[in-house]
Amino acid sequence: xxxxxxxxxxxxxxxxxxxxxxxxxxxxxxxxxxxxxxxxxxxxxxxxxxxxxxxxxxxxxxxxxxxxxxxxxxxxxxxxxxxxxxxxxxxxxxxxxxxxxxx
Amino acid sequence: xxxxxxxxxxxxxxxxxxxxxxxxxxxxxxxxxxxxxxxxxxxxxxxxxxxxxxxxxxxxxxxxxxxxxxxxxxxxxxxxxxxxxxxxxxxxxxxxxxxxxxxxxxxxxxxxxxxxxxxxxxxxxxxxxxxxxxxxxxxxxxxxxxxxxxxxxxxxxxxxxxxxxxxxxxxxxxxxxxxxxxxxxxxxxxxxxxxxxxxxxxxxxxx
Numbered sequence: 446x447x448x449x450x451x452x453x454x455x456x457x458x459x460x461x462x463x464x465x466x467x468x469x470x471x472x473x474x475x476x477x478x479x480x481x482x483x484x485x486x487x488x489x490x491x492x493x494x495x496x497x498x499x500x501x502x503x504x505x506x507x508x509x510x511x512x513x514x515x516x517x518x519x520x521x522x523x524x525x526x527x528x529x530x531x532x533x534x535x536x537x538x539x540x541x542x543x544x545x546x547x548x
Numbered sequence: 549x550x551x552x553x554x555x556x557x558x559x560x561x562x563x564x565x566x567x568x569x570x571x572x573x574x575x576x577x578x579x580x581x582x583x584x585x586x587x588x589x590x591x592x593x594x595x596x597x598x599x600x601x602x603x604x605x606x607x608x609x610x611x612x613x614x615x616x617x618x619x620x621x622x623x624x625x626x627x628x629x630x631x632x633x634x635x636x637x638x639x640x641x642x643x644x645x646x647x648x649x650x651x652x653x654x655x656x657x658x659x660x661x662x663x664x665x666x667x668x669x670x671x672x673x674x675x676x677x678x679x680x681x682x683x684x685x686x687x688x689x690x691x692x693x694x695x696x697x698x699x700x701x702x703x704x705x706x707x708x709x710x711x712x713x714x715x716x717x718x719x720x721x722x723x724x725x726x727x728x729x730x731x732x733x734x735x736x737x738x739x740x741x742x743x744x745x746x747x748x749x750x751x752x753x754x755x
Contacts, residue, residue, distance in 0.1 A: 475640065538561055
């Protein structure tokens with residue numbers, strides 16, 4: 446029997462998993478503004494910032510600050526590495542479920 | 549819920565499914581609702597126009613006014629839904645969506661000018677004018693759906709475009725006033741069928 450897969454600790458936490466899913470729902474190359482992401486997740490700004498920083502440290506997320514009509518905007522997107530990590534995470538989940546017989 | 553509590557694999561999958569549903573709802577799951585709005589406008593508007601040609605009691609302009617009102621409503625709804633879904637999103641898909649929207653506006657204005665000008669020459673009978681309008685508008689609709697199919701690599705949308713072009717030919721071949729039936733049943737029915745297929749796909753989680 447093959448070894449049980451390890452779940453990526455960066456993604457495997459309730460809040461960061463939801464952030465990752467929300468970002469993975471965008472088309473490749475698209476970015477989302479911080480407030481819209483916050484609304485999509487129903488998270489406080491502080492909470493979301495904390496988790497985004499952890500995802501950014503792992504290089505799963507790219508955060509860009511820009512100006513639109515002289516107003517600063519924070520744009521967030523999932524990196525290619527982040528998308529790949531999310532894909533292998535969901536694959537690992539399914540493997541775990543199969544192995545433990547849960548379904 | 550506590551952020552620090554460890555998740556089981558099952559809980560994780562549930563969480564993913566939950567947030568994906570939320571994404572689909574907020575970011576616009578697909579064109580099902582917009583197509584349904586257009587199906588409603590075409591079926592009711594053109595259906596009524598055809599009905600008006602069959603009875604002497606309804607003046608011809610009533611159908612025209614009804615179609616205009618329904619189209620304005622459908623355009624407003626389509627604009628509202630896409631603007632709502634695109635809030636806070638930046639990037640290629642937003643640009644493509646905006647360009648597609650402007651393509652509809654630009655080509656509609658262009659075709660309106662051409663059709664009005666040809667109508668004003670007065671060399672066509674009113675029956676022939678009716679065919680000019682139904683044929684060219686079904687053709688334009690079809691071509692723009694072909695373009696949408698290419699943009700989003702969506703075979704169903706491309707197929708809908710092809711169907712609209714077949715309907716354009718059919719509408720001029722059957723002549724007045726059956727061209728309104730083609731607009732209502734083939735055009736509106738095409739939108740309705742498309743809406744149903746997209747809706748079923750959304751529900752079953754396919755994109």
